[in-house]
Every structure is written in structure tokens, then in C-alpha cells.
Amino acid sequence: MATQQSEQTTELKGDKIAIIGSGQIGGSWAMLFASAGYQVALYDVIPDRVTRTLEALLEKLHGLSRGGLLRGTLGVEEQWGRIRGVQDLGECVTGAIWVQECVPEDKDIKQQVLTQVDQHCSLDTTVASSSSSLLPSDLSRNLKHKGNFLVVHPTNPPFYSRAVELVPAPWTAPETMTRAQDLMKAIGQSPITLKTEIPGFVLNRMQFAIMAESYRLVKGGFLSPDGVNKALSAGLGRRYAFNGPFQTAHLNAEGFGSYCERYGDMIFRVQQSFGAPEQMGGALAEHIEGEMVKEVPLDSLEKARRTREAKLAALGKLKADLDSVKL
Known part of the structure; x- marks a missing residue:
């Protein structure tokens, strides 16, 4: 290949x-x-x-x-x-x-x-x-x-x-x-x-956790839907495209153990402020839909999907090239 x-x-x-x-x-x-x-x-x-x-x-x-x-x-x-x-x-x-x-x-x-x-x-x-x-x-x-x-x-x-x-x-x-x-x-x-089955497997459990907090941030008036998208696409998404959460933490301190010592209390405190999961829908879902339609009208979804695929293919090639580089 x-x-x-x-x-x-x-x-x-x-x-x-x-x-x-x-x-x-x-x-x-x-x-x-x-x-x-x-x-x-x-x-x-x-x-x-x-x-x-x-x-x-x-x-x-x-x-x-x-x-x-x-x-x-x-x-x-x-x-x-x-x-x-x-x-x-x-x-x-x-x-x-x-x-x-x-x-x-x-x-x-x-x-x-x-x-x-x-x-x-x-x-x-x-x-x-x-x-x-x-x-x-x-x-x-x-x-x-x-x-x-x-x-x-x-x-x-x-x-x-x-x-x-x-x-x-x-x-x-x-x-x-x-x-x-x-x-x-x-x-x-x-x-x-996976070693054993679990509802939602792994990717969706992570994705749904992000979606739940994104929805709460918009509902609470802390951020716009566009702001949520940017936080992931220009922030966490770019970082996680090359290093997962544990490796990111490992690199952001003197190893993962050091990360837990430095930031463990802060992380736990913030996590305690998270709300319980809630069903998405109603007026808020309509508002988010309206904001997304401004960026990608419903009659342009297929074109946007093709653009997404081209970008993902290019990113995949770039990552393969970068992975072959020895530091």
C-alpha cells in the first residue's frame, strides 16, 4: 500500500x-x-x-x-x-x-x-x-x-x-x-x-460528553454555537489530532503524574460544576440549527460533506508524512 x-x-x-x-x-x-x-x-x-x-x-x-x-x-x-x-x-x-x-x-x-x-x-x-x-x-x-x-x-x-x-x-x-x-x-x-462491550463504545462516549458540555455552554449563555465549534476546531481538535488527552497532559507537565499533581484539584473542581445530561431539543436546538444553517444551508450539505472529505483526506496524508519523521 x-x-x-x-x-x-x-x-x-x-x-x-x-x-x-x-x-x-x-x-x-x-x-x-x-x-x-x-x-x-x-x-x-x-x-x-x-x-x-x-x-x-x-x-x-x-x-x-x-x-x-x-x-x-x-x-x-x-x-x-x-x-x-x-x-x-x-x-x-x-x-x-x-x-x-x-x-x-x-x-x-x-x-x-x-x-x-x-x-x-x-x-x-x-x-x-x-x-x-x-x-x-x-x-x-x-x-x-x-x-x-x-x-x-x-x-x-x-x-x-x-x-x-x-x-x-x-x-x-x-x-x-x-x-x-x-x-x-x-x-x-x-x-x-475494546476489552469488553460498553454502551456507546468509546468514540461516542467521548463525543457525547463533549456534546453535552457544548450544549450546556450555549444554554447557559456562556458561548455561541460558533464559539463552541471554534473551541474544538481551532483549539482542542488541532491538539488532539496528534496527541490524545493523556499524552497531551503528559507533554503539558513533567509527565502525567506531574500533571495530576499540578492540575488534579482544579480539574476535579471544574468537573463538579458540570450539570447532568439533558435531552437536546426544543427552542435551543432550533437556535443552534439556525446558526449552523447560516454557515451551511441545508441544500449545501452534500457539497460541505465533500469539502470535509477532501480536508480529512489531506490531513490523513499530512499525518502519515509527519508520522514518518524521526525526531
Whole structure:
């Protein structure tokens, strides 16, 4: 793999990856696996959606190519040619080493789809759900091959954000977790492996904590919605793009122990002022919506998403280049 993955030439692989659901997440997964040379079968209960997704992926690949941001060394047509649409779920899953389920975040729908997938899996097929909140134990408890199941939750959009959470059910086999880690690294992602399942996993627990305090700051009249966005994008976000919270604390003092000694009392005092979580909605949510619409009108959301993706791709390339620098 090259460009954002490594300097090695991307090898064409005979292994098949099955993706169930061709929305934004499923399409992004398809691009990721194809960029690493895998054969990808893409299925959706609405066949026309697969056709539209394939057309959109080709356009995205051309855009990435123009910016020098393709992942891997395969060209646009070669990557796109690794992805094929299929109209039957059984055909999609049969023979696959990995199944990535990407249907809507509804437990009943996911359970129904996973039950169908289970019927066509081999003994060594890994089945991963892209769920962002549903516990893997709730999704897989009735599957025949539940030892091969885990949640693989990407950061949205997956192709442009490397972090991916690997969340086991209590019965997920250790070798399943190992295979998942190895495959995610092989396609250029950065796996975050949880030891046990927990509601919201890790990324969303952190994200929701930030969202809760952001909402309180606006509600209390301390800051505008734009101010909250700037505090993250121009402040904490830039710092955390390279160093997480513990490493940031470690560098901001003479080690993490020193940080706790210096700032532990202050941090605890401020944390005690945090309010309890509250449901977002009503007039305040409408106010925040109005402020966001001034920046990005609703009819410009898709354009803004494409801009975000281009920036994330460029940042990913920059980080890969910087990570290779030895101090």
C-alpha cells in the first residue's frame, strides 16, 4: 500500500469481502477494501441504490486522484473495478472471508439481516457490524457462528477517518479479534480494541460528553454555537489530532503524574460544576440549527460533506508524512 498507507505496492488479492448495505458507510467501506486490493461484493435490499453508489464511488475516486489522495497504489479504474454489485444476499456472502454489515441503526433490522448472513457463512467467516451504539451481545446472541461476530464501528466517514472500534461480544473468539485487528491494519485503518462491550463504545462516549458540555455552554449563555465549534476546531481538535488527552497532559507537565499533581484539584473542581445530561431539543436546538444553517444551508450539505472529505483526506496524508519523521 502507498500514499496514505505505506510505500509498498498494493497487491491484488483473491479474498472476497461482502458488504451488506450500500449507503454512505457501506460505500466508504467498499472504497477502503478495494484500495487495499480486495474483491468487494456490495449488496443492498434496494438494487438501484447499489448502482447509484457505484457511480458516486467512481466520482469520488477521480476526485481523490486529482488531489493525489488515493489510498494504495492502484489506479482509479483498478480500484473501482474491484467492487461489484450483487442482487442476492446469499451470493454476496458466500465465499467471503469478511462480512461488513452496514444496514440502518435499528436492532430489529440488524438482527434480521445478520440471521440471514449467518445462514451463508462458513466456519471461518468473520461477521462485523458497523453499529455505532448497539451492543454486539444484543445483535449476535442467536447466531450459529456468534464466536466469529464483533462490532467494527468506523469513524464517519470511514474512508477519510482512520480510527475504527473493535468491540467483542462476551462470546467473540480471541482469534476473531486478532483477525479483525490484522485486517483493519492491512487496509490502513487504526483499530481501537475494546476489552469488553460498553454502551456507546468509546468514540461516542467521548463525543457525547463533549456534546453535552457544548450544549450546556450555549444554554447557559456562556458561548455561541460558533464559539463552541471554534473551541474544538481551532483549539482542542488541532491538539488532539496528534496527541490524545493523556499524552497531551503528559507533554503539558513533567509527565502525567506531574500533571495530576499540578492540575488534579482544579480539574476535579471544574468537573463538579458540570450539570447532568439533558435531552437536546426544543427552542435551543432550533437556535443552534439556525446558526449552523447560516454557515451551511441545508441544500449545501452534500457539497460541505465533500469539502470535509477532501480536508480529512489531506490531513490523513499530512499525518502519515509527519508520522514518518524521526525526531
